[in-house]
Amino acid sequence: MIGVAVMGCGVVGSGVVEMLIENRELLTGTTGDELRVLYMLDLRDLDVPEGVVLTKNFEDILNDERVQIVVETMGGTRFAYPYTKQCLEAGRHVVTSNKELVADHGDELLSIAKAHGVSYLYEASTGGGIPIIRPIQQDLRANKLSEINGIVNGSTNYLLTEMREKGVSFPAALGEAKRLGYVEANPAADVEGWDARRKLAILANAAFGAKLGDNQIIPTTGISAVTEGDMNAAAAFGGAVKLIAHAHLNESENTWTGWVHPCFVPSAHPLYNVNDVFNAIMVHGNFVDNVMFFGRGAGSKPTASAVVGDIVEVAQSLDAPRKRLEYASPVAFDAAPSAPRRLLVRFTGDENAVKAALPGCIIKECGDEKAVMTAEAPADVLNSAVQALSSAVQLGAPLFVL
């Protein structure tokens, strides 16, 4: 018997318990031993399955030597951080879906885990049920990984899909989504791109060895400024608007660059067809070329699938955690202000002024407005040109071109 404790029994934690029970036979066949939930930690009075102890007291878990794997699905960092640390220090494997904790304290927690010969796994922190962290660290690890482009926030992808398909404004789509319970009451973390930014930091860490802990330095623009006009502009150029989390390794390989920004995604791009709450992450490696992973990026059951997948890995090798690539030197962040880029910008006004300011651009009509797609140029050059233009014509917020 391998004892499991689940800390935090909300949407994900309860899904984990459900999966461990419903798929018990399969899991025993896979790991060679029974995974038994001994504790559920929660401050609420919940109904728990037979044989499981519901506790409000973390010490119960920490002091019970039968608990070999702790699932942290509490969210946030206030309790999750000290509890995770104590579990690892006590030689317990920890599996989590907590992207905030991994993005903020992952490096420290991983090194504590290593020092104590246990695993700290977080497949569920990014992409929900989609296998992405282990594929990056294992299946694709023989590649020099150089680029990531992902749709990693289901709520914003749902809102953009609604805006496109129903022709509604961002506030209208958001209001309806709130009413249906598809976004949180305070949707800022999703809508402003902070959730995507955390996941990007975790992906860049897995792929390039980017440092965890300071994801706030990643330039991030959410979708609240995206308009129906942007949808029309993207359609006129044969594509759609998606919130993309992007990272690439710079040639020296000692720095990486990343951003979260609304993008024009052309219809031939594999990310174009990723709609509604679905997530997808595309990774580029020097031998494998581009590979994409697609599925449900959130929800109780898909996220539980990723958590329990990690539990299976731990249970299969309790005494020998998987080796991780160690980087010789930290891969620092570089915002790379002069990296080449193309923009798609709505405008109303004098087309000739736009053509003069943005050499090599393409202009198309879209409804009452026009839209310009620039030629590729250094980002800072483009920004200055667009800035200067804003005195001559009325400009929308720019979309990056993927």
Add this chain to the structure above:
Amino acid sequence: MIGVAVMGCGVVGSGVVEMLIENRELLTGTTGDELRVLYMLDLRDLDVPEGVVLTKNFEDILNDERVQIVVETMGGTRFAYPYTKQCLEAGRHVVTSNKELVADHGDELLSIAKAHGVSYLYEASTGGGIPIIRPIQQDLRANKLSEINGIVNGSTNYLLTEMREKGVSFPAALGEAKRLGYVEANPAADVEGWDARRKLAILANAAFGAKLGDNQIIPTTGISAVTEGDMNAAAAFGGAVKLIAHAHLNESENTWTGWVHPCFVPSAHPLYNVNDVFNAIMVHGNFVDNVMFFGRGAGSKPTASAVVGDIVEVAQSLDAPRKRLEYASPVAFDAAPSAPRRLLVRFTGDENAVKAALPGCIIKECGDEKAVMTAEAPADVLNSAVQALSSAVQLGAPLFVL
């Protein structure tokens, strides 16, 4: 130092050697030890990298105790089968891209590997560089997996894409692809679906525990009967024609059903946008729902990526091969002749006869012909109805509806 020998230095084998050398530093960082290619086995006189011994003699590899991992990229079964067996029996880990050998003798080779405490890994046998076997066996293993739909043959997907985009016939597309070297001189294994069938058998084994060894029992129809008219019919119904490898577990869970067949794939389906030589595989699990894996299904470098990914796994745990799910009883194949299905069929002739024979169907014009999409009905009922209709109207070969 971990000694590696590569048997068969064609497209894949040479890519493996290239990757082991080009990404050496990364691989050492990941596995904690140097992976060194000691031998390349080939009957041709090839240029080999410095320090590597080119040999025509398999015994050189078998007798050198430094060789811990053998890469079998010979293809076929005549030599690959006995060599693999001898390597495993001698306690060597074997990693392969050989779908024919895995599909024909995988069960036996896996049990020999298990008996000798070594790994037999074959990520590269299906989906080229796309991680799919390990995700099924590891990341998604906590799920009851119940369905697979894949585009697993790049050549046929390329031909169908050319037919659709250029409006050419199958023979014309095939001729051009041969001229460009995109398909083999004898393309039967690709065009008739036998390659896809082998990969389907390997996927069904990984997902459901289907027996390996008798993949010929899987009903298989290739693309040689697909016409420009089928392309038009699919377009009229808002989709495209793809060669799909399908498998599902039947409810009793003691049988599985599978087929390879040209399908109508609607534009909203994630497989719709998989074009040219790309492959994609969608898997359904009881918690994760649908997950899709997309990338390059063939080619020297992508396939090498999968082979070397397996080498990394072996090198990380030389003494403790990953556990595999053991099935209590063999999951037998059932062609399930009365499984429900929809068909899309071109026809010319009396629309009323078609409507009478296929209740609930939808008929659309497509060029000079018409096309009918049936309602869902048992496959054998549909087949009889279509058979009977063929005396009244002229029918094309049916597409399954995905």
